[in-house]
């Protein structure tokens with residue numbers, strides 16, 4: 106279970122995530138939805154431990170950092186790495202093999218199985234630099250498959266990905282839920298959220314609504330999120346917080 110306790114995260118003391126509290130439903134997929142600049146990616150990076158909050162905390166119950174798979178936006182990934190597709194997928198075994206460890210025969214088979222699942226087995230020996238955006242995203246999902254993580258964090262995973270690939274990868278999100286994994290994804294597509302994500306956190310730096318997708322994505326809530334975004338001040342300072350993280 107992952108719980109956010111009065112979480113505030115800022116860049117140069119300007120808040121990107123402001124006093125966010127709530128609980129992600131375990132074993133379900135939650136979409137993080139909201140306007141541009143709402144703090145969605147910042148929240149995801151804070152959950153995976155790449156950014157330290159100014160105040161408040163992310164609490165994990167029964168999940169260790171090793172149980173987390175994180176997929177950043179494609180724009181943040183260096184695709185010029187001189188590695189083959191199968192090697193990139195196999196790097197997802199680091200949890201069991203160690204960072205520089207050998208991949209055994211069983212792990213090798215799991216990597217091939219994952220490539221078959223995403224339909225890219227014919228590309229196994231190709232360099233990753235030769236893949237299209239959609240093919241590359243399939244490979245990254247195959248890597249998540251071998252990681253066998255209990256918590257999967259995805260940042261705008263279907264950007265620049267065609268409809269067929271998006272559908273195939275969304276089916277994996279459905280499968281992960283059936284396996285009891287928790288998925289948290291930043292998304293911009295309303296229809297994808299409604300079809301595959303039973304829970305939604307609608308945010309505009311602060312929580313606008315959080316719960317069942319059907320009630321969170323109401324016209325009223327979406328209007329409130331847009332209104333909040335329209336009134337943001339780019340240089341708003343973080344409000345004063347005391348040592349417990351409570352707003353003064």
Ligand SMILES: Nc1ncnc2c1ncn2[C@@H]1O[C@H](COP(=O)(O)OP(=O)(O)OP(=O)(O)O)[C@@H](O)[C@H]1O
Pocket residue numbers: 116117120121139140141142143144145146147148
């Ligand atoms: N590395 C950074 N340094 C300074 N400010 C940043 C940094 N990253 C994000 N910000 C600012 O924090 C705010 C939230 O950004 P974030 O990327 O988390 O929003 P988002 O909801 O993911 O946006 P989008 O939908 O446009 O991707 C924005 O005002 C952004 O300019």
